[in-house]
Amino acid sequence: xxxxxxxxxxxxxxxxMPNIGAxxxxxxxxxxxxxxxxxxxxxxxxxVSPMLTYLLPILIAGQGGKMIAGDRxxxxxxxxxxxxxxxxxxxxxxGAMVMGPLAGWVIKQFDKKVEGHIPAGFEMLINNFxxxxxxxLLAILGYYVIGPFMTAILTVLTAGVDFLVAHSLLPLVSIxxxxxxxxxxxxxxxxxxxxxxxxxxxxxxxxxxMYMLEANxxxxxxxxxxxxxxxxxxxxxxxxxxxxxxxxxxxxxxxYFPYILMNPVIIIAPIVGNFCAILFYxxxxxxxxxxxxxxxxxxxxxMAPRDSILTVLLGVVIAGxxxxxxxxxxxKATSGHTKSLTDAQNEMKEMKAQAKGEIPEPTAxxxxxxxxxxxxxxxxxxxxxxxxxxxRNRIKAERPDLTVTNTSVDTIPADADVxxxxxxxxxxxxxxxxxxxxxxxxxxxxxPHLDALYNALTSTTPALDAKAEAAANEEIVSDLRNAAVAxxxxxxxxxxxxxxxxxxxxAEDIQLGLPSVTKEEAIRAAGALLxxxxxxxxxxxxxxxEREKLVSTYMGMGVAIPHGTSQKxxxxxxxxVVLLQYPQGVDFGDEKAYLVxxxxxxxxxxxxxxxxxxxxxxxxxxLEQLKTTSDMNYVLEHLQ
Numbered sequence: 253x254x255x256x257x258x259x260x261x262x263x264x265x266x267x268x269m270p271n272i273g274a275x276x277x278x279x280x281x282x283x284x285x286x287x288x289x290x291x292x293x294x295x296x297x298x299x300v301s302p303m304l305t306y307l308l309p310i311l312i313a314g315q316g317g318k319m320i321a322g323d324r325x326x327x328x329x330x331x332x333x334x335x336x337x338x339x340x341x342x343x344x345x346x347g348a349m350v351m352g353p354l355a356g357w358v359i360k361q362f363d364k365k366v367e368g369h370i371p372a373g374f375e376m377l378i379n380n381f382x383x384x385x386x387x388x389l390l391a392i393l394g395y396y397v398i399g400p401f402m403t404a405i406l407t408v409l410t411a412g413v414d415f416l417v418a419h420s421l422l423p424l425v426s427i428x429x430x431x432x433x434x435x436x437x438x439x440x441x442x443x444x445x446x447x448x449x450x451x452x453x454x455x456x457x458x459x460x461x462m463y464m465l466e467a468n469x470x471x472x473x474x475x476x477x478x479x480x481x482x483x484x485x486x487x488x489x490x491x492x493x494x495x496x497x498x499x500x501x502x503x504x505x506x507x508y509f510p511y512i513l514m515n516p517v518i519i520i521a522p523i524v525g526n527f528c529a530i531l532f533y534x535x536x537x538x539x540x541x542x543x544x545x546x547x548x549x550x551x552x553x554x555m556a557p558r559d560s561i562l563t564v565l566l567g568v569v570i571a572g573x574x575x576x577x578x579x580x581x582x583x584k585a586t587s588g589h590t591k592s593l594t595d596a597q598n599e600m601k602e603m604k605a606q607a608k609g610e611i612p613e614p615t616a617x618x619x620x621x622x623x624x625x626x627x628x629x630x631x632x633x634x635x636x637x638x639x640x641x642x643x644r645n646r647i648k649a650e651r652p653d654l655t656v657t658n659t660s661v662d663t664i665p666a667d668a669d670v671x672x673x674x675x676x677x678x679x680x681x682x683x684x685x686x687x688x689x690x691x692x693x694x695x696x697x698x699x700p701h702l703d704a705l706y707n708a709l710t711s712t713t714p715a716l717d718a719k720a721e722a723a724a725n726e727e728i729v730s731d732l733r734n735a736a737v738a739x740x741x742x743x744x745x746x747x748x749x750x751x752x753x754x755x756x757x758x759a760e761d762i763q764l765g766l767p768s769v770t771k772e773e774a775i776r777a778a779g780a781l782l783x784x785x786x787x788x789x790x791x792x793x794x795x796x797x798e799r800e801k802l803v804s805t806y807m808g809m810g811v812a813i814p815h816g817t818s819q820k821x822x823x824x825x826x827x828x829v830v831l832l833q834y835p836q837g838v839d840f841g842d843e844k845a846y847l848v849x850x851x852x853x854x855x856x857x858x859x860x861x862x863x864x865x866x867x868x869x870x871x872x873x874x875l876e877q878l879k880t881t882s883d884m885n886y887v888l889e890h891l892q
Contacts, residue, residue, distance in 0.1 A: 286458050
């Protein structure tokens with residue numbers, strides 16, 4: 253149940269968060285230029301209503317459609333949500349969250365049905381008319397059905413909020429908000445309920461208390477300050493001041509979650525602190541003009557109306573003071589009964605992954621029968637090679653009897669016992685290797701499913717009698733010499749035969765200090781550099797982009813390794829690897845890549861260099877340095 257709510261909340265966040273800048277712009281216009289604003293201006297204030305009524309719902313719906321069906325989903329969702337907007341007197345933010353994904357799903361199903369049946373030369377006609385006609389029908393549905401339905405829901409929710417405020421019951425929501433934040437469940441209620449109601453209230457009165465329920469930095473601030481002064485563990489106490497700055501000024505609330513997980517009883521403190529702040533805000537009629545995102549004191553105060561600056565600030569102080577006092581008392585009373593900060597941070601990572609739906613069920617493997625693990629990706633060239641190398645290095649001390657290798661998903665060997673691949677390739681992997689156990693994941697370097705597989709393989713070591721043990725020892729030696737390092741050994745051998753030396757990255761293959769660009773631009777830049785260096789022809793960059801659409805080449809830990817599809821290996825002239833460094837990062841979905849390795853491989857020639865990359869991933873200090881260094885010699889030293 254919790255995972256379902258978490259995934260739902262994450263999906264809602266995926267529609268709202270990319271557009272949060274538009275919410276902030278609308279909030280500033282409201283705070284500054286409406287009649288009760290800082291600088292009343294009737295002409296500029298005229299932008300407030302259209303932005304709230306049309307712009308924000310269209311942006312949210314468009315993003316929701318794009319998440320389901322790409323650009324076609326974005327366009328049809330924008331058309332469809334206009335019907336909801338015109339069919340209701342309420343702001344249709346919630347309606348957009350329904351109509352956007354629905355429209356995206358409709359056009360995606362249509363595209364599946366007509367795929368392969370469109371006559372040559374009619375593609376553009378059918379693609380454009382399908383969006384126009386289906387978009388029109390969905391807009392009509394929105395006008396007569398979805399718009400009125402969402403109006404009824406918002407009417408009930410708004411009446412419920414008004415009832416809670418009128419009877420001073422709204423502070424009770426803190427009992428749910430603070431634990432939900434620590435469990436990473438807050439997005440489901442914050443973006444699904446609080447924001448739509450808040451927008452409707454702000455449209456009428458210029459402010460809403462709904463924007464204050466979750467974003468107040470005071471409760472977390474109190475917890476961190478208590479650790480600063482009263483924690484007896486030196487490491488934890490010394491880390492708390494830095495966390496205070498990140499939390500209060502940066503607005504990253506999750507920085508204080510590990511401090512609560514160290515001593516779960518402390519959750520009482522932020523609950524009571526937020527309770528007192530909400531009660532104070534309810535009694536004074538306070539509210540924010542727009543969403544404070546992130547939950548920084550700077551963003552929080554920036555959204556405060558002109559006549560409520562002190563009131564809003566006092567609410568933060570109240571929440572912080574109450575939380576600080578209670579946290580201090582609890583810390584003193586429970587001294588010696590807390591987890592370490594490291595354990596709490598690890599627990600938080602697991603909880604965050606679980607909230608995203610990423611924690612796998614325990615991997616059921618028969619460790620006594622597993623001898624070969626195959627990492628498979630589309631081309632069998634880059635991501636699976638790095639994943640196999642890293643996992644091999646991780647497990648070889650405990651299970652040297654295992655063979656860990658990599659291949660294309662379409663050429664998985666028949667003797668594979670376990671196949672590790674990305675989710676979108678699961679069907680192809682199952683067809684190619686029906687005999688193997690399948691482990692699916694999101695990236696090959698840092699994924700909870702890999703941790704589960706590792707734990708399953710190392711928690712129980714197969715028992716061997718003396719004769720079997722001797723045979724196993726001989727097999728282990730063979731594995732270590734041949735199978736366990738086969739990809740890297742093959743790379744060294746083949747490259748040596750071809751070139752007389754192991755393939756090495758050159759200074760001309762590296763570009764440092766590049767400005768941030770889009771993911772596609774970064775991939776194309778890597779392809780262009782590969783072509784410039786003579787490794788591939790000009791069309792290889794297109795294959796790299798197509799490969800990225802199939803499954804992300806983001807590996808984790810700030811590293812991406814874009815490469816072409818298996819069908820485009822013929823465009824590779826010779827093996828080569830290039831590196832593009834983006835100190836500010838490039839967005840690869842929800843993650844940022846700082847090091848983008850463009851790969852072109854003939855056979856296994858590129859794997860020796862990928863082996864070096866995997867070794868660097870084990871050295872977090874070196875990896876962090878590589879993300880920002882401008883020293884070419886440092887980069888070459890660690891990659892050669």
